[in-house]
Amino acid sequence: xxxxxxxxxxxxxxxxxxxxxxxxxxxxxxxxxxxxxxxxxxxxxxxxxxxxxxxxxxxxxxxxxxxxxxxxxxxxxxxxxxxxxxxxxxxxxxxxxxxxxxxxxxxxxxxxxxxxxxxxxxxxxxxxxxxxxxxxxxxxxxxxxxxxxxxxxxxxxxxxxxxxxxxxxxxxxxxxxxxxxxxxxxxxxxxxxxxxxxxxxxxxxxxxxxxxxxxxxxxxxxxxxxxxxxxxxxxxxxxxxxxxxxxxxxxxxxxxxxxxxxxxxxxxxxxxxxxxxxxxxxxxxxxxxxxxxxxxxxxxxxxxxxxxxxxxxxxxxxxxxxxxxxxxxxxxxxxxxxxxxxxxxxxxxxxxxxxxxxxxxxxxxxxxxxxxxxxxxxxxxxxxxxxxxxxxxxxxxxxxxxxxxxxxxxxxxxxxxxxxxxxxxxxxxxxxxxxxxxxxxxxxxxxxxxxxxxxxxxxxxxxxxxxxxxxxxxxxxxxxxxxxxxxxxxxxxxxxxxxxxxxxxxxxxxxxxxxxxxxxxxxxxxxxxxxxxxxxxxxxxxxxxxxxxxxxxxxxxxxxxxxxxxxxxxxxxxxxxxxxxxxxxxxxxxxxxxxxxx
Numbered sequence: 001x002x003x004x005x006x007x008x009x010x011x012x013x014x015x016x017x018x019x020x021x022x023x024x025x026x027x028x029x030x031x032x033x034x035x036x037x038x039x040x041x042x043x044x045x046x047x048x049x050x051x052x053x054x055x056x057x058x059x060x061x062x063x064x065x066x067x068x069x070x071x072x073x074x075x076x077x078x079x080x081x082x083x084x085x086x087x088x089x090x091x092x093x094x095x096x097x098x099x100x101x102x103x104x105x106x107x108x109x110x111x112x113x114x115x116x117x118x119x120x121x122x123x124x125x126x127x128x129x130x131x132x133x134x135x136x137x138x139x140x141x142x143x144x145x146x147x148x149x150x151x152x153x154x155x156x157x158x159x160x161x162x163x164x165x166x167x168x169x170x171x172x173x174x175x176x177x178x179x180x181x182x183x184x185x186x187x188x189x190x191x192x193x194x195x196x197x198x199x200x201x202x203x204x205x206x207x208x209x210x211x212x213x214x215x216x217x218x219x220x221x222x223x224x225x226x227x228x229x230x231x232x233x234x235x236x237x238x239x240x241x242x243x244x245x246x247x248x249x250x251x252x253x254x255x256x257x258x259x260x261x262x263x264x265x266x267x268x269x270x271x272x273x274x275x276x277x278x279x280x281x282x283x284x285x286x287x288x289x290x291x292x293x294x295x296x297x298x299x300x301x302x303x304x305x306x307x308x309x310x311x312x313x314x315x316x317x318x319x320x321x322x323x324x325x326x327x328x329x330x331x332x333x334x335x336x337x338x339x340x341x342x343x344x345x346x347x348x349x350x351x352x353x354x355x356x357x358x359x360x361x362x363x364x365x366x367x368x369x370x371x372x373x374x375x376x377x378x379x380x381x382x383x384x385x386x387x388x389x390x391x392x393x394x395x396x397x398x399x400x401x402x403x404x405x406x407x408x409x410x411x412x413x414x415x416x417x418x419x420x421x422x423x424x425x426x427x428x429x430x431x432x433x434x435x436x437x438x439x440x441x442x443x444x445x446x447x448x449x450x451x452x453x454x455x456x457x458x459x460x461x462x463x464x465x466x467x468x469x470x471x472x473x474x475x476x477x478x479x480x481x482x483x484x485x486x487x488x489x490x491x492x493x494x495x496x497x498x499x500x501x502x503x504x505x506x507x508x509x510x511x512x513x514x515x516x517x518x519x520x521x522x523x524x525x526x527x528x529x530x531x532x533x534x535x536x537x538x539x540x541x542x543x544x545x546x547x548x549x550x551x552x553x554x555x556x557x558x559x560x561x562x563x564x565x566x567x568x569x570x571x572x573x574x575x576x577x578x579x580x581x582x583x584x585x586x587x588x589x590x591x592x593x594x595x596x597x598x
Contacts, residue, residue, distance in 0.1 A: 023055060032059045043072075048079060057088060066096050083112035083119045087126045106132065110139045117147045124155055133159050151176060154183070157190070166194055167206050174210065178222050188229060197591050199234045221247055225259070228268075237272050237280045244268055245287065262292065269304060278308040296337050302328050303341050310348055318352060335369040342366050343382045350386045351485045359386055377403045377412050384419060389484050393427050414440065414448045421455065426480045428473050430459050457542075462506045471501040475510060487517045508534055508541040515550065524558040545579035548572050556588070566592040 019038050026035035039056040046052055053076055060069040073089045076082060090105030106127075113120045120143035127136035137159045140152035157172035170191065177187045195204050207230060215223040228243035244265050251261040269284040282305055289301035306328075309321055325345040332338060342362055349359035363383050367376065380399045387396035400423070403416035421436035433455070440452035462472045474497050481490035494514040498507065515530035531551035535544065552568030555561040569589035572581055579585075 020055075027055070027059065032062045035059045036063075048076070050082075050084070054088070057092070061092065061095055064095075066092055083109050083116065084122055084126050086112065087123065087130070087132075091130050091132075106135050110135065110142060113139065113143050114146060117143060117150065120147075120150065120152070124152065128155075128159070133163055137163075151179065161190075161194070166203055167210065169194070170207050170210050174214070174226065177226075178220065192233060195230070195233060197234055197587070198594070199236060201594075204230070204234065221250060224250070225264075228264075232268070232271060235275065237268070237275070237277055240268060241280065241284055241287075244284075248291070262288070262297070266300075273304065273308060278312045282308045295331075296334060299328070299334065299337055299341060303344060306341075306348075307344060310344075310352065313352075321348065322353070335366075336371055336375055339366055339369075339371055339375045339379060343378055346382055346386065350389055356386055356390055373406060374410075374412065377407055377416075381412070381416065381419070384416075384423075388419075388423055388426065388480075391426075391480075393423050396423055411448070418448050418452055421452065425455065425459065425476055426483075428469075428476060430463055430469065430472065434459050458506075458509055462504070462509075471497055471504050471506045474501075475506055475513075478513065482513070482517060487521050491517050491521075508538045508543050511538075512543050512546060515547075519550075519554070524554050528554050528559065545572055545576040545581055548576065549579075549581040549585060552585070552588070556592075562592055 019042055023035045023038035023042070026032070026038065036056065036059045039052055039059060042049070042052045043056055053072060057069045057072055060066070060072070069092050070089065073085050073092060076085045077089075086105045086109035090102040090109070093099075093102035093105065109123050109127075113123065120139065124136050124139050124143075127133070127139060137156060140156050140159070143150055144152055153172040153176035157169045157176070160166070160169035160172060173187045173191055177184045191207070195201065195207060198204065199208075208227070211223050211227045211230065214220075215227065224243050224247050228240045228247065231237070231240035231243065244261070248261040248265060265284060265288050269281050269288065272278075272281040272284060285301045285304045285308070289298050289305070292298060292301075306321060306324060309317070309324075313321060325341070325348065328341060329338070329345065343366075346359040346363045349355040349362070360383065363379050363386070366379050371379065380403055384396040384399035384403075387393070387399070397420055400416040400420045404413045404420070407413045417436060418440055421433045421440065424430075424433035424436065437452045437456040437459070441449060441456070458475075459472070462475075463469055474493055478490040478493040478497070481487075481493065491514055494510050494517070497510045498514075501507065511530045511534040515527040515534075518524070518527035518530065528551060531547045531554070534541065534547045535551070538544070541547075548568050548571055552565045552572075555568065556565035566589060569585040569592070572579055572585040573589060576582065
């Protein structure tokens with residue numbers, strides 16, 4: 001008997017679903033009369049189903065059969081007290097332009113929460129669904145007055161945003177984030193849609209004003225954290241650092257602290273490093289080093305400080321950097337943690353001081369220490385790089401191959417395979433290099449996959465154009481010199497390629513590579529000339545968007561030509577919408593145009 005009841009119930013549910021699907025299809029195609037026939041049958045079987053009533057009412061309204069719709073809604077209200085039906089009734093009057101009766105019913109719905117607060121969420125959603133934002137706002141605000149434990153700040157913020165009341169929107173989002181730490185990342189994403197990098201943008205100013213006011217009247221670390229976040233969005237890293245220092249000092253034994261202040265400082269240091277703000281990054285990591293007792297964290301800070309100082313150093317600074325490394329490396333209590341610092345020092349010795357002998361000796365000694373497999377692989381990777389620097393290609397390949405075998409399918413293994421391909425390319429063995437690059441196109445590391453694809457295209461596009469591969473060999477030599485940190489020599493070889501092989505397909509890549517080296521050596525006008533020549537003379541090149549974007553950044557950051565930069569970003573947006581640079585170009589364009597992000 002039970003199985004029979006179960007079978008009948010299953011059949012009934014299946015039939016209901018099929019009829020509903022057919023009704024939806026009729027609605028989709030605008031055949032509302034047919035849909036009404038379906039939903040009337042379903043309504044007879046389930047006269048209290050909110051979903052079926054909604055579908056049936058909607059069909060009648062589409063056909064302007066407002067009396068029929070009203071009869072169904074009133075019948076629902078007579079069967080049981082269901083406040084959302086007041087909104088349905090009000091909207092039915094609204095569609096007939098009877099605003100008096102419409103508002104009377106909307107007010108009944110709002111007033112209903114005084115007796116049944118549980119309906120607030122459903123009612124608010126229904127108001128929003130019908131774009132009755134003012135009514136939804138009134139309802140949520142009233143619900144929070146009546147039931148302080150309920151929080152509708154997220155819904156209110158969304159409504160304020162749609163109404164253009166940005167200040168109230170910010171306030172609602174921030175109040176919610178203050179109370180619910182797990183919402184903070186999500187709320188930052190919402191807020192970021194309404195601010196720009198411009199600290200004078202009216203939305204930015206409004207947000208800053210709210211944060212400062214709360215910081216003064218309701219002391220809580222959250223306001224400082226948000227202020228720091230705002231400064232980071234505006235790329236005002238000095239002010240962000242000032243906030244983070246204050247947070248760090250106030251976080252000690254502070255119950256308001258929901259994030260590790262030290263991690264926040266490290267994160268800011270890495271952001272400034274990635275944003276090419278090495279001086280500020282050095283200041284941040286120096287503060288970390290001086291304010292922590294943990295020797296491992298101090299080592300990490302030292303690593304970043306010396307990396308950053310090296311990136312902005314001139315030759316006169318090299319002796320001091322060398323001395324700083326040697327002082328730190330006197331302490332060898334933590335060989336595994338110290339290995340990254342030794343790798344960096346070896347790189348500095350080889351690529352900046354050209355002391356490959358000392359660098360190699362340091363790394364080979366490190367390999368004898370108790371290192372993890374990953375750290376051991378990193379040391380071997382640097383040894384391979386130094387051998388490439390010395391043009392001892394076959395020895396370098398041995399180290400890279402060892403890494404591939406010891407850490408199969410890892411990111412380090414993929415990087416090592418790419419270096420095998422790149423080393424073969426430097427040697428002029430383009431066939432073997434290309435075979436390795438084909439495998440790497442599906443690398444788990446997107447960066448490695450992209451680099452592999454770029455190099456494969458360079459080889460395949462140019463080996464056919466030049467049967468003797470003279471230009472490609474010259475380009476590979478220039479590429480090697482760039483890797484060896486000899487940009488001026490690389491620039492000279494690329495110049496020769498431009499003169500001797502000016503009709504070859506390798507010229508766009510040559511112009512781009514040379515321009516990037518001009519940037520590295522701070523010859524920004526020369527870089528601009530190369531980018532412009534590429535843009536003007538190779539309009540079908542796949543490198544066009546690279547050249548446009550790089551040129552716009554030079555105009556903006558180094559040549560103080562914001563209008564020209566704006567034109568470059570605009571060209572990417574409208575003529576190269578497929579480009580990976582489009583999103584960032586749009587941001588820069590809107591910033592330069594002075595848009596408020598809405």
